[in-house]
Amino acid sequence: xxxxxxxxxxxxxxxxxxxxxxxxxxxxxxxxxxxxxxxxxxxxxxxxxxxxxxxxxxxxxxxxxxxxxxxxxxxxxxxxxxxxxxxxxxxxxxxxxxxxxxxxxxxxxxxxxxxxxxxxxxxxxxxxxxxxxxxxxxxxxxxxxxxxxxxxxxxxxxxxxxxxxxxxxxxxxxxxxxxxxxxxxxxxxxxxxxxxxxxxxxxxxxxxxxxxx
Numbered sequence: 116x117x118x119x120x121x122x123x124x125x126x127x128x129x130x131x132x133x134x135x136x137x138x139x140x141x142x143x144x145x146x147x148x149x150x151x152x153x154x155x156x157x158x159x160x161x162x163x164x165x166x167x168x169x170x171x172x173x174x175x176x177x178x179x180x181x182x183x184x185x186x187x188x189x190x191x192x193x194x195x196x197x198x199x200x201x202x203x204x205x206x207x208x209x210x211x212x213x214x215x216x217x218x219x220x221x222x223x224x225x226x227x228x229x230x231x232x233x234x235x236x237x238x239x240x241x242x243x244x245x246x247x248x249x250x251x252x253x254x255x256x257x258x259x260x261x262x263x264x265x266x267x268x269x270x271x272x273x274x275x276x277x278x279x280x281x282x283x284x285x286x287x288x289x290x291x292x293x294x295x296x297x298x299x300x301x302x303x304x305x306x307x308x309x310x311x312x313x314x315x316x317x318x319x320x321x322x323x324x325x326x327x328x
Contacts, residue, residue, distance in 0.1 A: 118129040124251065124274045132199065133266030135258040136275060137284040139195040141240050145186035148279055152243035152302040153217035155179075170224050172217040175211070176304065187306060192238060192282050193198060196292065197306075199260040200236050200284070208236065208308045211318070218250055227293030232309030233321050234287030241277040246299030251276050254281060256291040277301055287318060 125131050128138050141148070155174055176182055188196070188205055196202050211234060217224045239252070251274040259265045274294065275283055285291070287307065310316040 122253065122272055122274050123270075124276060126238050126276065130266065131275065132260055132263040133257070134254070134270065134273060135256070135260055135265075135285060135289055136197045136254060137199050137260065138275075139191040139282050139284060141192070141242075141280050141282055142186050142190035143280060145183050145190070146240075146310040148242045151304070154289065155182075155242075155304065156217040156302050167292060171222055171227070172215075172219075174215040174217075175213070176215055177213045179213075182213075184213070184306075187238065187240070189314070191239075192284065195284055196236060196238075198262055200280045200286075201261050202236075207311055209311050210306060211309045213304065215304050216300045216303065217300070218296045220296065220297075220298060225293075225296035227291040229253075229290055231290050232287035232307055233318050235310050235316050235318050236284065236308045237287050237289075238282050238284050238306040239277075240304045240306070240307065241279050241301065242304060243302040244277055244279045244299065245301075247277070247301050248297040248299065249294050250296035250299075250301050253292045253293045253294055254285070255292075258289050260285050260286075288319065 131138055142320060155176060156172060187193070193205070202208055253272055253274050255272045257266055257268055257270055277283070309318045313319070
């Protein structure tokens with residue numbers, strides 16, 4: 116197995132931007148972290164089968180009637196999308212999918228295989244990160260964001276810790292995976308956005324799949 120200690124953990128926000136990843140604060144006044152982490156990681160009849168604990172817990176929330184999706188873009192997250200992802204109006208993008216993912220040490224497999232997202236822009240919001248070691252998101256390569264200088268293109272991969280109260284924003288085409296969780300529990304919401312103009316969007320060319328590229 117590879118030596119994960121040799122993979123850099125990038126925490127500086129300006130350095131992250133140079134490597135193609137943006138970090139922005141979640142509007143906690145409009146999206147209370149504890150409330151939604153508790154609510155969305157709760158077992159429902161539709162996902163009761165996941166209680167075997169083999170894999171991470173998923174829950175589709177696209178049709179969740181009470182979740183304040185509009186508050187996501189009306190925040191520092193939306194400003195970051197304007198600044199770094201070539202969006203000048205929110206009419207240019209649409210929310211395509213939304214789901215909660217929860218990791219804890221009772222699960223046998225808390226990792227996620229290398230893949231790209233079926234989106235143009237992905238917003239990964241960390242609601243809860245309690246006593247966590249491991250469970251970083253590992254990115255491969257450094258696709259360039261707008262209005263920022265690109266970092267070294269020689270870097271093969273890097274890790275981004277998931278900190279409660281912050282969103283990780285990246286191109287859907289940016290390959291990434293999830294490292295195994297060693298201790299603690301983590302709850303995130305993943306929102307995938309696509310350009311409304313099908314001629315601009317590359318999302319239809321991708322499904323959420325493993326990639327070796």
